[in-house]
Amino acid sequence: MNKFLKIFPLIILIFFSCESPKFRDSKIYELTNSNLKIALNSQNILFSYRNKDNESLFKELIDEELYFSDLKSQNDTLLGERFSVEKNNSYIELKDNTNSFAKIKYETDKITFELNTKSIYGLGERYGNLNLLDYYGTYKIINDHKYGDRAIMSIPVIYTDNGLCIYFASPYKTKMIFEEKDGIAYVSYYNFDKGFDIYIIKENSTLEAVKKYYELVGKPPLPPKWLFGYIQSKYGYYSQQETLDIAKKFVALDLPATGIVLDLYWFKYMGDIDWAQKTFPDPKNFIKELNTLGFELINISEPFFDRYSKNHKIFKDFGFFGKKDNSYMQLSSWWGTGGIFDYTNEQANKLLWNNSYKKLIEIGVGGLWTDLGEPEGVPENTIFKLGKEDDIHNLYNYYWSKMLYTNFTNDFPLKRPVILSRSGFSTSPRFGVSVWSGDSNASFSGLEIQPALMISSSLSGFSFWASDVGGFVGDSTPKLYTKWSEFGLFSPIYRPHGGKVDREPWVFGEDTLKNVTKLLKLRAKFQPYIYSNAYLTSNYGIPFIKPVMFTDSNIALEIKQEIENNSYFFGESILYRQSYNNYNYSVYLPISGEWVEMQSFKSYIGNVLHKINFIDGNPPYFLKPNGVFIENSKASYKEFDTMEIYINNRSEGVGSFLYYDDDGISTNYKNGSYDLLEIKNSFENGKIIIEINPIKTDFNKNKLPNLEFNIFIPQTIGNIVTTDEFDTKNSIYKFKMKYPENQKRFTLDLKK
Template sequence: MRLLLIFIVFLSAPALLAAQYQQHNLQGSTLTVDTDEGAVTLNFYQNDVVEAFYQAKGVKQLPSFSISQSPADIALRLQETADKLILSSAGLTVNIEKSPLKLSYYRSGKLLLAEEQGYVQNADNQQHGFRFALTPGEKLLGGGERALGMDRRGQKFPLYNKAHYGYSTESSQMYFSLPLLLSSNKYILLFDNSAKGEADLGATDKNVLQFSAEGGRSSYVVVAGDSYPQLVSNYTALTGRQPLPARWTLGNYASRFGYHTEVEARAVVQKFRDAKLPLDAIVLDLYWFGPDIQGHMGNLDWDRTAFPHPEQMLADFSADGVNTILVTEPFVLTTSKRWQQAVAAGAIARGLDGQPKTFDFYFGNTGLIDVFSEQGQNWFWQIYQSLTEQGVAGVWGDLGEPEVHPEDTVHAIGMANEVHNAFGHQWADMVYSGMQQHFPAKRPFIMMRAGAPGSQRFGMVPWTGDVDRSWGGLKPQVELALTMGLSGFGYIHSDLGGFAGGETFDKELYIRWLQYGVFQPVFRPHAQEHIAPELVFHDKDTIDTLRPWLNLRYQLLPYNYTLAYQNSVSGMPLMRPLFFYDETNTALLDEKNSYLWGDAFLVAPVTEPGVTSWPVQLPGGVWFDYFSTKRYAGTTKVEVPVTLNTIPVLVKAGSFVPMTKPVQSTQDYSSEQLTLHYYADSSIDCAKGEMYEDDGKTPDAIAKGEFERLNFYYLNDNGTQKFELRRSGDYNGKPQSREVTLVVHNQSAKPSHISIDGRYIQLVPQPARFARLENVAYYDKASRQLSIKVDWQADLTQLAIR
């Protein structure tokens, strides 16, 4: 059971002989190299993506949970010399030293990554893994949810999904561990292994990166690219991209731990409606299946005493534009109503004695559903199918690390430690596959707090777990979101306001967290119920402060939905690190407090109380304060003035930002009246933007071609500002025409001539006349804003301003 064995810190067995090359075979995009210790397979999935799969003799190999792409039909070139093989695609070259076997990866003649000793193994405890050489100054981002700073080089941490209740500013182990790193040397390295393990990023030896695990798959993948966005695109093409969610996913959620009765749930929805605050979803925590916290997990059926008419409640909510999401867990208590049913169905993971494995944890004595077995999946899915048929709109999978997972638990494909990190992944796969088969007209919503590389392809919407309700809990949220976004999880978000603890209501903290939430992928305040997380339960001043922010969230639906589209087709995260703006500025790799919301916005959440200004790192270019319109430029750190009503939100010069009127739910959304903001600056001679539109609910709308793209262009032609509005595509419900108000910001002077498609239009002196007339313009000297109203019917509409 060895391929190569060396003495390193996590491997204590004596060193054995290194693997020696024997022969090779190239078939299509796969090269197999036989050695005296086993086979090594190199699979090219793209020109820039290659997997190295070491198959040591006698070592059990689990399937890949991460890779969803099949090896591509790629033209490879193989050269052989006396001491090496050289395998090349159009994007990567792999040097394979024969004695001892060792792989190095090059792109355009430059070394990306090299095995330091390659595959290593400990015959005593079945740990195995890989060692790679690090280069001076190389930064390493990734590893999943951890509060350690963006650059994780020099850290050592567990690869084991584990709850960290009430975490704050620092955490080395959390709910969503990922054996995945992005290097400043422009590669992504994926350790394709689902087992309990460890990552050592130069902590033990500053020049060595090593992964180890207790079993699992002995495989890693190297992803290359010319830019960081291309790296993410290539990686998500390999592991799968996030399906486009329903538009309501981007709305406001009512959520807490938790609503005890149907009366209470109905009352909170009505309270939002009475306050005229938008609402698109309500999340029911574990009280929907039991009257208290302990003893009922696994019932997974309505407590008809507390919820006597759930089907009618679901229907009433749906008619009001409110989608219902139910919490579920993979634990079935021995005291639950379904325990005997689950045992009889063979759904419970077993112990070493072959009997259903039971153990104690906080909620009671329990078994764990084996989501890796056909019996477990079939039994679990029929519960989701029944709930969906009743009208439930979304699934919340909680405790899916799993939170408690005894090592002697036997799953269908391996022991607990071998498959632990893939549990949430397999659970999401089960729900997503069931939804596709049985409810093909729905876009699934699957919120879970644990998974594995590639879980995003099942529509997983992860969150950052049970964060402390404190300023310390707010501080690491940008870092957590950026790290997960780079790893394919574009919908990572936090419990807005904080979840755990907090004995008194901190009004300022609550406001700051929800302001940040407007520029998060999911807007979901959630907390323990002793302090209400929902905005409607707070004082009038808090509501008045946050109402414009919540309305802004809904006004930005065209922009945000376009970010969702971009994520679905390219893997581009909605929250983007500043180094995406300037990849030559390596200092931006460490920036964990500011981020880009799409291409247009730079956001810096305020994470300390009582401040009147807040530092913002500029990444270069020109930016305008969304609130004050002040112009900023350069790569310095600036102090942006703030009040309790504002946080730093900057808009990039040359940006197009489409917006609509706020609505009470996305059910009422329409883009027939569109406000298109353009941020002009003398530094920008040309610019472009886009907007994606479909009906907000049809699955695979992109693949089916059932969508419309609206493209916007700007050109400064010798002092004449030219705009083009182009539209293409069709879908059910598409507006045949749109009333578009183009708002040009930072317009330095009143124009003398404005035309639409060659026709002169009137520049009116009063905003009241502008509001009631068609095809007119108005210039506001004080705000330096030019507004032009356009009846957009044609596929191409052109405007000229001089």
């Protein structure tokens, strides 16, 4: 059995194509009274409707090659080991054993899925609620950007609440329509004029389906550790001295940070991709000094090359810009007048990499910020090497990211690339792409849309995500900046940004600085937890951010929608609910048992709606029953000698967590240089059992952190225990140990 089949216990692939597809070890079946052709093996089904000349685009949309073999055909039914595909008069029915899980109707302009579900998630960054069935409507599958609102990065993958994933793998701009009638959801996809592939994954849970989707399109490589710290940004810093002064002030105020961003002002003309010598006269030593202060540097670039830029003439002469009627297409916009680079041309890419990007990495630039890559404002009739802009629009930024990642990893194999982008497509994450949500409005309405954008992006393959903390367009306020900073704390990437306005923590007054300082220190303490969860995403395809699934059907629909669009799991163990301009909000804890709020150590019952008071700068966050949360005992990105471990055993059950660490910057982890510690807990029949298993200690053998355990136990027991090992006020059992060389097991008998 090939690698792909081992990964996917049930995946159905549907192609619609103009030609009969050719697949290794496959037999093509033609359904009675149908012009659709179908091929399948025991785990995959394929229909075909594909133009002959677009295979180069389609091959970019999955990360695995699929193989098909013969299967039994009986009348109008194809029989598999777990499922069958049955042709009826007006639809195709998909069954898992004998249970129908989808019906497919096809017409001249669309294909419609009939699904028995109350919730549909996914579709990347787009408008609407997290649940696409909350408001029926039409969604464009397109990369777009709405200034002062959001980026539109529609990823054509959806999930139901019963473990079904449907991935519409096509690079073309199109639309999808979502409707619901009599408890049945209808999802229509329009693209018969150009063709598409459809992959259907059926699992026991939505999370398992998401993991299989990550496998299909390619999991993101593990970024360097500093990306998950705090990254300061604005539009923009005008000189190397100003940038250094900002970094030095962070150090002076004891504000933990790991990165800083240069927006447009580091170059003279767009397309230079080189330093403005008057304001950045010594970039190599400038970067070295930033590194000494604890900061990595991220530089912005765009796909447009102003006619006065250093690179414009040579690339124009080579014909490496977009064309109109086989000649250079000149564009004019706010950035100037010039051309758009053709990232679908490999020869052009190599020259650009060697002339510009490679030189930045050689002197120490830590990350590349790719902006305007939808591409923004480019005519649909622009011709690139792989086709018209109208055809490759959604993949344009993907090819840009692919160029950067491929050349970076070839030329700097020991370094990890960082690519922060405003757009992308389904397979972009496999090239190390992190995204942010676009030029958001500096208002509470601008903040309120961010959680749903983040959750949907994570389900759609983009786990490493950021927003412009404080808002990009317009002036922020102390209250808004604080609340958005709280959201930044509980985002995979924490990065403030603003358009020609300051976004440093000290610009909104002493009270705001005090509040945000607490958040920045928490972020530094959280790094072991955040980095361990990034490892789970990179290695296992577990989305970093996960939605709240409701088990209590008695909660009113309006409350469900409010909570679902503002609450999420931050990593494996923590639930967070974003707050805004008020101080009291409903919080739903979706798992039965006792949850622990980690600021106060108070307990809250699960599967219940709670009213919680929110204090600025002190956001509550909740540790799930039997969950494990880890943090650095110090608010530092440089010092890590003791790891605090919190385990919630206030309810019976089992739980586990994987602590992961490596050098945080090189690719040595790929050769086994990392530490991996499994922490397991169980609470049954009055006994709490903690197991600590050092799976691997090949990175930091001589400097492994000490472990300090904090076990939340039932309060009725904790209140009557008086030994020094107990915090009787908070009902916490504490003990310390050195990082173990071998597996350790501890038993706490609460009956004694």
